[in-house]
Amino acid sequence: MKIAIKIFDQTTEKIYWMEAGDPIAPLLQGHGLLDFPCGIGKCGKCLIHANTTPCDEEISKLGQAAIDSGLRLGCHTRAQEGVEITLPNKSSLCVLSSFARKAYDFTPAISKKRFELSPSPGDFPETDMERLLRGSHVRRHGLTLQQQARLPYFLKDLKETSKQGYALVQDDTLLGFSCSKDHHALIVDIGTTTVAATLVDLYGQNVVGVKGEHNAQYPYGADVVSRIKHTIDKGTSFVQKAIIGQIDQILHALLNEADLDDVSMICFAGNTTMMHMVCGLPGEFIGKAPFRPITTQPMRLNAGELGISSAAPAFLMPGISSYIGADIVASLLAVEAHQATEPFLLIDFGTNAETVLFANNTFYCCSAAAGPCFEGVTLACGMPGQAGAIDTVDQTDSGLGFTVMENIAPRGICGSGVLDAVALLLELNVLDETGALSADSSGPLADRLDATKGLMFTDSVYLTQKDIREVQLAKAAIRAGIEILFRQANISPDAIDTFYLAGGFGSALRAESAVRIGLIPQALLPRISVLGNAAGFGALRYVTEKNARDHAQSIIDRTEYIELSALPSFSEYYVDHMFFPGGQPMLQEKAFLPGQ
Amino acid sequence: MSTVFEDISQNLQKGKMAEVKVFVQQAIDEGISPQDILDNGLMAGMDVIGQRFKNNDIFIPEVLIAARAMSVGTDMLRPLLVSANVKSKGTVVIGTIKDDLHDIGKNLVRMMMESKGLNVIDIGTDVAPEKYVEAAIENNADVIACSALLTTTMVHIKDVVASIANSSIAGKVKLMVGGAPINADFCESVGADYYTPDAPTAAAKALEICALAHA
Numbered sequence: 001m002k003i004a005i006k007i008f009d010q011t012t013e014k015i016y017w018m019e020a021g022d023p024i025a026p027l028l029q030g031h032g033l034l035d036f037p038c039g040i041g042k043c044g045k046c047l048i049h050a051n052t053t054p055c056d057e058e059i060s061k062l063g064q065a066a067i068d069s070g071l072r073l074g075c076h077t078r079a080q081e082g083v084e085i086t087l088p089n090k091s092s093l094c095v096l097s098s099f100a101r102k103a104y105d106f107t108p109a110i111s112k113k114r115f116e117l118s119p120s121p122g123d124f125p126e127t128d129m130e131r132l133l134r135g136s137h138v139r140r141h142g143l144t145l146q147q148q149a150r151l152p153y154f155l156k157d158l159k160e161t162s163k164q165g166y167a168l169v170q171d172d173t174l175l176g177f178s179c180s181k182d183h184h185a186l187i188v189d190i191g192t193t194t195v196a197a198t199l200v201d202l203y204g205q206n207v208v209g210v211k212g213e214h215n216a217q218y219p220y221g222a223d224v225v226s227r228i229k230h231t232i233d234k235g236t237s238f239v240q241k242a243i244i245g246q247i248d249q250i251l252h253a254l255l256n257e258a259d260l261d262d263v264s265m266i267c268f269a270g271n272t273t274m275m276h277m278v279c280g281l282p283g284e285f286i287g288k289a290p291f292r293p294i295t296t297q298p299m300r301l302n303a304g305e306l307g308i309s310s311a312a313p314a315f316l317m318p319g320i321s322s323y324i325g326a327d328i329v330a331s332l333l334a335v336e337a338h339q340a341t342e343p344f345l346l347i348d349f350g351t352n353a354e355t356v357l358f359a360n361n362t363f364y365c366c367s368a369a370a371g372p373c374f375e376g377v378t379l380a381c382g383m384p385g386q387a388g389a390i391d392t393v394d395q396t397d398s399g400l401g402f403t404v405m406e407n408i409a410p411r412g413i414c415g416s417g418v419l420d421a422v423a424l425l426l427e428l429n430v431l432d433e434t435g436a437l438s439a440d441s442s443g444p445l446a447d448r449l450d451a452t453k454g455l456m457f458t459d460s461v462y463l464t465q466k467d468i469r470e471v472q473l474a475k476a477a478i479r480a481g482i483e484i485l486f487r488q489a490n491i492s493p494d495a496i497d498t499f500y501l502a503g504g505f506g507s508a509l510r511a512e513s514a515v516r517i518g519l520i521p522q523a524l525l526p527r528i529s530v531l532g533n534a535a536g537f538g539a540l541r542y543v544t545e546k547n548a549r550d551h552a553q554s555i556i557d558r559t560e561y562i563e564l565s566a567l568p569s570f571s572e573y574y575v576d577h578m579f580f581p582g583g584q585p586m587l588q589e590k591a592f593l594p595g596q
Numbered sequence: 597m598s599t600v601f602e603d604i605s606q607n608l609q610k611g612k613m614a615e616v617k618v619f620v621q622q623a624i625d626e627g628i629s630p631q632d633i634l635d636n637g638l639m640a641g642m643d644v645i646g647q648r649f650k651n652n653d654i655f656i657p658e659v660l661i662a663a664r665a666m667s668v669g670t671d672m673l674r675p676l677l678v679s680a681n682v683k684s685k686g687t688v689v690i691g692t693i694k695d696d697l698h699d700i701g702k703n704l705v706r707m708m709m710e711s712k713g714l715n716v717i718d719i720g721t722d723v724a725p726e727k728y729v730e731a732a733i734e735n736n737a738d739v740i741a742c743s744a745l746l747t748t749t750m751v752h753i754k755d756v757v758a759s760i761a762n763s764s765i766a767g768k769v770k771l772m773v774g775g776a777p778i779n780a781d782f783c784e785s786v787g788a789d790y791y792t793p794d795a796p797t798a799a800a801k802a803l804e805i806c807a808l809a810h811a
Binding site: 221225226228229232284287288289434435436465466469472565566571574575578579 | 652653654655656657658660695696697698699700703722746747748749751
């Protein structure tokens with residue numbers, strides 16, 4: 001029997017008809033109304049308000065106080081007569097749009113050439129294509145059928161209105177035409193969590209607009225593997241439509257703000273899964289051993305072919321492997337890695353920590369599965385770096401001091417705050433090197449420690465013992481990746497000239513805290529260079545710097561990718577780094593995993 | 597009651613291999629039966645470790661270190677147990693599912709099961725469904741334990757269910773499943789027998805299944 005359920009979403013109220021007893025998750029997910037980070041009822045993040053009878057799992061995940069306030073989990077809620085659901089307010093998103101910018105030879109890949117239409121030189125009328133090519137002084141074209149179909153009307157219109165026509169040309173190939181003099185590029189960094197876009201004026205070489213949003217694929221899973229799972233079950237079209245629709249909207253919002261009709265080119269960078277999904281390519285084999293992508297080659301398509309309402313050529317940057325994608329190639333371009341001579345280390349912290357070590361004229365790289373703990377997903381009070389997140393933690397005279405993003409009441413704790421908090425607990429000996437929170441309550445944090453909630457910032461924001469275990473797993477995976485690369489290159493951290501931190505978390509974290517918990521080697525501390533949105537800047541360079549496409553290829557040709565999960569010694573390194581640095585714990589000998 | 601059990605258990609919990617060796621030898625010299633040393637010394641210590649791990653008091657490295665100390669003790673007792681004709685409490689075949697290379701969680705479960713006195717056959721990672729069944733038949737196993745860490749690979753568990761159903765051990769062997777993306781609903785939906793959320797619970801469940809099978 002179909003029953004009506006009422007859903008309140010901020011200011012709107014809608015009624016949906018559902019089969020009684022069916023879970024509401026597919027409905028909310030299908031309409032993009034709610035994120036289900038884990039999708040399997042484990043993470044406790046898909047919070048809603050509802051007047052349902054809570055199930056045992058909801059009670060155990062949320063606690064009685066939250067249940068009493070009407071809080072429920074979306075994934076455990078089923079349609080029943082008279083149910084009313086209120087969705088959480090979506091908070092605005094801070095996306096990193098700044099980057100350490102450097103001057104370079106600015107030569108856009110696409111140039112905009114005026115063309116002149118003149119009468120046919122011979123007796124027979126030329127084709128429209130011949131007229132266009134001759135008028136633009138190029139010999140070849142790469143126009144799509146759709147563009148060719150528009151050609152006669154475009155040329156007729158130019159003639160009738162006496163407008164100036166322009167050709168979009170790469171090298172000796174015509175890729176588009178327009179009657180607008182404007183020359184802009186859209187640069188898009190497609191992250192699994194966020195999408196960051198920059199609109200750049202190619203004449204003025206300046207940024208004219210930026211926009212960041214949560215990736216619209218979020219309802220299909222928080223991490224790449226759950227997105228891939230969704231495409232295996234439901235096909236590639238949902239995730240592709242979600243991201244393409246989002247990019248289309250972002251493009252047109254930026255064009256509107258800048259009063260433009262279209263861009264001259266688009267450049268995409270992103271991890272290999274995202275690059276597959278933009279193209280509608282199945283990512284199934286990225287998600288399974290031996291993790292083989294369909295392609296990591298660079299592509300040049302027409303935006304229209306991808307379903308974006310733009311006639312611009314779209315460049316898709318090349319990647320390296322399933323888990324070292326085009327976004328990392330972009331970050332490497334941003335630090336001019338193609339001409340590096342001194343050893344460097346670059347890490348982009350995220351659900352996967354992509355790590356690149358340059359030494360011996362080789363880019364050794366690996367991707368450590370850290371899990372989303374530093375993005376706040378798996379922690380009891382974790383949240384992304386948004387308004388209300390505790391982002392730094394310190395010891396003060398009165399005990400515990402912390403700052404909250406945008407100075408509002410704390411709603412949770414984000415990655416940089418977690419690092420600081422764990423480092424402080426270690427410093428005050430409240431946390432021992434094995435990761436056990438001490439029950440001793442005599443120190444400066446005595447009134448902040450609770451037997452079940454752990455370190456309490458407020459009554460509702462805290463860091464539990466279990467959260468600390470999550471941090472241990474994440475930092476052990478990342479550090480193991482770093483150590484394995486050093487071993488592979490046969491150099492020590494002392495040899496590193498520069499340590500580049502890319503991405504949002506990398507830019508926000510306090511390096512001293514990262515060293516204190518053992519996430520990064522101590523020797524790297526004085527050599528840190530924070531890059532900000534390096535992938536965005538690198539993608540811009542990819543399409544606007546002379547020879548940048550060759551530079552990217554020269555980097556890729558010199559990479560050595562190490563698949564950590566296939567490396568037997570990874571487990572040893574991983575377990576070795578689960579403890580925090582400190583005195584000498586009982587673990588004198590190297591931790592081991594009994595062989596099989 | 598001999599304090600030697602307490603000495604073995606305490607040192608095992610701290611991962612002290614040399615001391616475990618000394619006290620196990622002392623117990624043997626005192627004429628205590630190998631089964632009693634195993635049950636009241638080594639396994640008692642490992643039980644504490646399992647419980648503390650479950651409570652988040654200790655973490656994976658401590659469990660691994662304790663398991664290493666335990667294996668020193670069991671190596672000393674094994675020949676005595678064989679000559680005393682002590683029967684195993686049951687046999688488990690364990691492996692990580694096809695297309696999945698994760699092995700730490702699976703290894704933890706194996707060690708916890710071994711510490712319960714079960715005979716555990718570890719067939720590694722990236723294990724094809726039919727391999728579980730072959731190993732179970734070959735070793736006359738009571739339980740097949742299947743681990744998956746990825747949402748893309750957990751789907752293969754239903755192929756293990758099918759492989760068992762089409763084999764000579766259908767209905768005899770029980771299938772246990774676990775791993776980060778797995779839950780009780782998933783277990784039920786693919787027709788596996790048991791889901792357990794962590795390594796100590798998995799070991800207790802396997803022991804329970806084996807005890808029933810051997811009753």
